[in-house]
Amino acid sequence: MKRGAGQLMACLAGVLAAALVLAGCAGGPVGGDGEDRPVVLTTFTVLQDIGQNVAGDHLAVESITKTGAEIHGYEPTPKDIAKASDADLILDNGLNLELWFEQFVESVDVPHVVVSEGVEVLDITGDAYAGKPNPHAWMSPVNVQIYVDNMVDAFSDLDPEHAADFEANGEAYKEELQGIQDDLVTELQTLPENQRALVTCEGAFSYLARDAGLSEHYIWPVNAEQQATPQQIAGVIETVETQDVPAVFCESTVSDKPMQQVVDATDARFGGTLYVDSLSEADGPVPTYLDLVRYDADTIVAGLTGDGS
Known part of the structure; x- marks a missing residue:
């Protein structure tokens, strides 16, 4: 991270206070296309795209960070936290990737799922990082099949009426992932x-x-x-x-x-x-x-x- 831990905590505290004001002025959760669907918020665009493939048309899946963003050192804004407060479900990668996200996830009353849960974790090599997990688990098509399973479960809990669709979408997506892996x-x-x-x-x-x-x-x-x-x-x-x-x-x-x-x-x-x-x-x-x-x-x-x- 670019700032010391104390500075970051103070910054996030101020951001959270401002976000609560924004959240109080905001309406109920709606997808970015204006349709009244449950909103799933992800931390970065890769998770957003995977999630939207699983969700199909039933959920609006959005990303906090934009395309091209450097995810490791991202600094959240009040608008980000307000957006998190209005979501119906939050997905993040975990494995210490989104340390900037942890404080305000804990501050909002929204269900939260770590999509890397169940992956066989590899540690970062090097003395300075001893024992710390390598967060880039999504770079393996094998691992992303686990991400998909976790999303299917989370989406089915959020919207049980469409659980069969989430399952079918997930299976089709996993077949494509395995094809890339095999090639x-x-x-x-x-x-x-x-x-x-x-x-x-x-x-x-x-x-x-x-x-x-x-x-x-x-x-x-x-x-x-x-x-x-x-x-x-x-x-x-x-x-x-x-x-x-x-x-x-x-x-x-x-x-x-x-x-x-x-x-x-x-x-x-x-x-x-x-x-x-x-x-x-x-x-x-x-x-x-x-x-x-x-x-x-x-x-x-x-x-x-x-x-x-």
């Missing part, structure tokens, strides 16, 4: 074992790498203000050279300059930009979660196999 694993099996390595700027792909049979390597473990020390870059250069890694990648919400240094110092090529924390606008490359995970899978395969060169 990724099959295509990566053509690589020599030492080259089955995913090298990125942030360590956001631990779950995807585990489930796709890749080793994971990165410059920094978690996005922060101070990134890419010379020692971190040197470590990645050594890994790329030792394992003869054919391509390296970086994420859309950070600068790829540190990774370009790795490219300049090795025989690896820059394999492309990967998407993690946010969807793109409707006319962008990843307007939905399925687009995101399919795009990342295709980019990784093309980079590592050389099909994209």
Whole structure:
């Protein structure tokens, strides 16, 4: 986080006070399209899209953060908290991703579900993060099938009349997720074992790498203000050279300059930009979660196999 804990708590307290005023002036919950449907509020756009696929037309699923937002260090506004107060259900990822969200979730009388519940959690590697969970569980299509099950249960509790529809939507969506997972694993099996390595700027792909049979390597473990020390870059250069890694990648919400240094110092090529924390606008490359995970899978395969060169 960009601020100290004391500053953040004081800031959120002020935000909450202002939000209560806004919430008192607001009407009842309505979807963003003006229809009177139960409102499900998510913390970021990836969860919103997954949730809307499960909900179909029965619920309005909205996101606090906008497309392109950096989720880790987001700072909530009074309008965000007022929106949370008016929701019928709140979904968040958990695993310490939305620490900025925890205080005001506890301050509103709205049912709350953590969609990563039941995922086999991986810890962030590195002494500074010992014992802390890697929050990017949604980057694995296998894990997102668990997210979907949790959403089906939560939506069915919220709107029992449409529980069968939520179940059917969830099953269809999980089939698409499994298809992407199967294609990724099959295509990566053509690589020599030492080259089955995913090298990125942030360590956001631990779950995807585990489930796709890749080793994971990165410059920094978690996005922060101070990134890419010379020692971190040197470590990645050594890994790329030792394992003869054919391509390296970086994420859309950070600068790829540190990774370009790795490219300049090795025989690896820059394999492309990967998407993690946010969807793109409707006319962008990843307007939905399925687009995101399919795009990342295709980019990784093309980079590592050389099909994209």
